[in-house]
Amino acid sequence: MATATSPIVDSRLGAAASAFVTSKHQMYIDGKFTSASAGKTFPVYNPATGEEICQVPEGDHVDVDRAVRAARRAFDGGAWPAMSPSKRGQLLYRLADLLEQHTDEFAELESLDNGKPVSIARVADVPLAVDLFRYMSGWATKTMGSTIPLSAGNDFLSYTVREPIGVVAQIIPWNFPLLMAAWKLGPALAVGCTVVLKLAEQTPLTGLRLAQLIEEAGFPAGVVNVLTGFGEACGAPLAAHDLVDKVAFTGSTEVGKLIAKAATGNLKKVTLELGGKSPAIIFPDADMDAAIAGAASAIFFNQGQCCCAGSRLFAHESVFDQVVSGVSDIAGKIKMGEGLDPSTELGPLVSDEQFARVNGFLKSGREQGAKFVAGGKEHGGRGYFVAPTVMSGVKPGMKVVDEEIFGPVVVAQSFASDADLDRLAAQANDSIYGLAASVWTRDISAAHKMARRIKAGTVWVNCHNVFDAALPFGGYKQSGWGREMGAEVLNNYTEVKAVTVKL
Template structure:
């Protein structure tokens, strides 16, 4: 850990935070785990331990939930006006923005992603999300409803906060996912227990310090570090929790849904994907090839909506595969803190083994490696950006979410109509996202209607905005993140009828 502070690419401010004592935020206080346990956090660029953080367990989860319950039921948060909540969220966004470079460095160090990407994507999108949601605090409106029962009634609806929310976020975009979860919950007047991913807790712990600095009342936001079994499961099961919001794998999402049945708490799930990137022969090939490469290699392929199934028309298939493979071969790999790095390491040894295992599975089943396919350097969790061709629909690399910089390439026939192509694109248990690359506006609109996914991008991929709802069909989840739509996840709708 001492050598980390000497890394010239890490600012003294960030190094000082990383090397300091790390505590969880519960009921307005920074505390250790009740058991005193801690666990190590690793630098994915070299596999070295960089710090220790508290290991929350059931007792810590219970304490945090009870603090959130008190803050919601009788604390000052429940008595704040919408405009007061809005100003507090905006203050947090301003503080966040003031420390933008520190957060970019923490994300890069903790997650492995290029710091250049964190600066232009993760951090500004998180700031924008808080500001966007802060604006909604004063706009949670109801309606007056004319009743068929007659004119002697006055009926209206109102939206109220759902209550105490347990939020469990993943490691691929730790800072951005914290914003996606906290923003709408706070805007609607809920209180929160946020469990950070055990692989990437640092930016969330730094955010906890800003939450305190912004003046949020005790218990409104509680932030835990720990593992799914020890801290996540007790939150999902807790009878004083009114809702669980989870982002992560489909397998864990199913466990969350089962755990929530005890008191029938509300659940939203943003889960896995196996998203197609579909290239038609009339597309601008330079744009489509570069876009398809970015669709899967962005964030080391650790995106739930990564374009991991490349579908290209027969007439351009070879050109597309060669083009994406050439880009893969030119991508500069290295530690995230290196400003020249374009693709960093995977987040952990476990993820490294998962991704390389899928590559091995594909080659054993007869697929061919067109680019990459190997480990990069003997330190850290680096996997070369990989293009796999000669695949069949029933191969694991085609069917299952890999969550790494790996894309499978398949062609579609010249005589395939849009119905058959859409069926090929929809041949997955997931339905999170897709991209369509074409100059034909009619084809674009038709495919957007036929693809069963929560997001369809046309001539682009991985475009996000605080105003755009994001979520999936099928086993990609329940509900939506961001946009006005997310507010429904954190509110209850009450109907009031008065006889005049």
């Protein structure tokens, strides 16, 4: 692949995005934009070309300590703990307004940095982030406890209050950089926590630009701190820091386990949104056109770099060939290209590392006897492109079936006519993961029965990849701990205190 060169600014960027890319990039600590303490920087690459975009600070444990102590001071004293819930909500709503005003700029930055089609970022990533901040702004005034009658009688008044958990370390992934920042920041700020947000080293640009909007919105110094750096030197000391009260992480299950171990020092609270190997199950009575298109979208959306991607496709034996042929036909017609090209439908993988990983799975599939019905190869002469891939002839035990690929690769298996719902659910649940699933059928009874049997945090019926700020999202088994979004996420960032008064 291409190696680093002098930074190149894409001519398709608008004036605002171009100005940001070519500016000096700094972390945001204690209300100030600052370079790394050691003065180091590292390059950010355009995944469509492999060329360098810019340099950002390479933070380390010293910067982590600066940021955590700033967040600690902001939580323990000063303007933030004294601020009313209503005012916190207003700040979040103001941030949402500012982000919405810069939709095109953020969509272009996300596309340049991550590789995803700018057309998708403009209608999905940015609007969903805006909606999340607005939704969470309303919860700022609605986080409350309850009164509790005691069995001991009426001589006591007992009630609970919900209080912010404290300083929160948040570590986000590279697949939806802006949206994941919003998912993490919104609820933590709504309930009154302070935050140190560590951006993915592959995709730091929208997070750094968001820090500028956070300052413009008027958040007090130290309430939000934004770091750039690598996992070992920046993420690990953040997760282990004794002044951090809670860690929220989104990423791979492998790293999630390391986060959980790092948190044991002071027994800080941990929530994890991790990997998946989600099934998409097509019954013979489904609307085949909708199911085939939905199954294709479930795996090829965002280049398959979704933790809940429908990467295991199950179809009834009577429609299996039709489904596989239909999804493969869609795969062959997807317009691949650079994300900033408005006609692009599927962009590159995010990095050379991810490119090598996905190609390693393709090699494994061939070696273990999978049949490639579509794709299965690199695309183009530069950048990190992998053609949308459909495999059949697979079975449990193969790496491509059991492990998360995190690319535009789906493995298709049939289920027999005599398979009852319990047997089918057992097939779908045959995974260490339990993040999501989709069921495609016109039989509403079968749909609800399957939803009950599937061990996953989200089950979609006749759809896939539907998200809303009001819907909780998270996984069973090794897909994580806790939930993002909805009212459920507030539990991640609050402690419950019981108060009893003898009257």
